Amino acid sequence: MSKPKRIAILTGGGDCPGINAVIRAVAKTAIMKYGMEVTGYRDGFWGLIHDKHRCLDVEDVSGILTLGGTILGTSNRANPFRHPQKGPQGLSFQDVSDQVMENYGKQKLDALVVIGGDGSLSIAQGLCQKGMNVVGVPKTIDNDLCETDVTFGYATAVFNATEAIDKIHSTAQSHHRVMLVETMGRYAGWIALAAGVASGGDVILIPEMPYDLEVISQKVCERSRKGKRFSIVVVAEGAKPRGGEMVVDRVIEESTDPWRLGGISRNLAVDIEKETGQECRVTVLGHLQRGGTPVPSDRILATRFGCAAADLVAEGRFGLMVALKNDRVVPVELDKAVAKQKLVPPDHPLILANKAIGVCFGDE
Numbered sequence: 001m002s003k004p005k006r007i008a009i010l011t012g013g014g015d016c017p018g019i020n021a022v023i024r025a026v027a028k029t030a031i032m033k034y035g036m037e038v039t040g041y042r043d044g045f046w047g048l049i050h051d052k053h054r055c056l057d058v059e060d061v062s063g064i065l066t067l068g069g070t071i072l073g074t075s076n077r078a079n080p081f082r083h084p085q086k087g088p089q090g091l092s093f094q095d096v097s098d099q100v101m102e103n104y105g106k107q108k109l110d111a112l113v114v115i116g117g118d119g120s121l122s123i124a125q126g127l128c129q130k131g132m133n134v135v136g137v138p139k140t141i142d143n144d145l146c147e148t149d150v151t152f153g154y155a156t157a158v159f160n161a162t163e164a165i166d167k168i169h170s171t172a173q174s175h176h177r178v179m180l181v182e183t184m185g186r187y188a189g190w191i192a193l194a195a196g197v198a199s200g201g202d203v204i205l206i207p208e209m210p211y212d213l214e215v216i217s218q219k220v221c222e223r224s225r226k227g228k229r230f231s232i233v234v235v236a237e238g239a240k241p242r243g244g245e246m247v248v249d250r251v252i253e254e255s256t257d258p259w260r261l262g263g264i265s266r267n268l269a270v271d272i273e274k275e276t277g278q279e280c281r282v283t284v285l286g287h288l289q290r291g292g293t294p295v296p297s298d299r300i301l302a303t304r305f306g307c308a309a310a311d312l313v314a315e316g317r318f319g320l321m322v323a324l325k326n327d328r329v330v331p332v333e334l335d336k337a338v339a340k341q342k343l344v345p346p347d348h349p350l351i352l353a354n355k356a357i358g359v360c361f362g363d364e
């Protein structure tokens with residue numbers, strides 16, 4: 001293959017702190033180190049389907065390192081392999097991936113850098129199989145992507161959640177309440193685990209370890225008996241009771257993953273109040289966790305990932321995702337990265353260490 005001359009960047013799925021830092025690093029490396037032309041698709045795969053993009057010069061990506069969100073816009077409803085169409089018969093889905101390949105060809109692109117989570121990177125993998133030159137960058141606050149030790153955005157989400165729980169701590173203490181704080185994370189408990197540990201949560205509930213209400217209630221009562229008249233319960237949105245199901249807040253049919261989780265902490269608050277007689281309050285942190293400026297470690301990781309993605313493009317190496325392994329940025333096979341979700345193992349060292357110091361995970 002001749003030297004890549006023209007590349008595009010696309011950001012898909014939920015926004016995430018550090019996306020702009022990746023865009024900046026990819027574009028600057030491509031332009032300044034390799035003399036390439038760079039364009040950015042608008043609103044994720046929607047832009048690729050409808051051929052909506054804009055040229056990115058060095059000035060366009062300058063000053064965005066610390067900016068939250070994505071300057072390109074994003075969408076989690078525009079899957080070219082399952083493109084939603086609203087008609088008189090309701091919602092139907094069409095495969096418009098050939099149109100996407102045509103648009104890519106029309107723009108004379110040599111490669112596409114997809115900054116996304118498992119949904120967007122699975123689409124990227126599908127396009128790769130159709131012959132597109134794709135490089136992926138692992139983006140998600142959930143940290144649930146395989147083949148990388150960590151995704152960018154996760155550290156900021158943990159920081160934001162920790163800061164919020166720290167604030168809730170003082171009200172819990174003053175009012176002698178059980179405060180439940182619900183974090184994001186989808187089917188993985190990484191955010192709840194890290195923020196729960198960092199903020200000194202008394203009970204931490206994650207999807208990977210279904211909980212027993214009695215175990216949680218015992219912990220709350222035991223704390224009261226010992227003079228601690230409050231408890232902090234950190235609940236991942238995907239947490240579920242033993243033998244029970246996750247709580248789905250809404251279903252978005254057009255989305256790559258239609259389920260939106262949320263609401264488990266409200267159900268649990270009612271149950272704990274009934275069991276213990278202690279007053280409970282609920283805070284759902286929601287999108288606060290992924291908004292705003294990225295923490296320094298995410299800015300650094302995003303920059304490393306972005307530079308490495310542009311290097312792979314320049315070397316003509318595709319079907320890969322940049323990943324962090326043992327503090328080194330390395331290329332991994334895109335298909336392996338999206339093959340399954342990276343969940344928290346119940347024997348994770350952080351869980352074992354915190355169980356040893358009395359933190360309750362609702363399981364025993």
Ligand code: F6P
Nearest residue numbers: 014140141142184185186260261
């Ligand atoms: O994947 C990121 C994430 O923030 C999840 O933690 C959460 O379940 C979901 O996206 C929320 O999606 P939306 O922004 O569509 O409500």
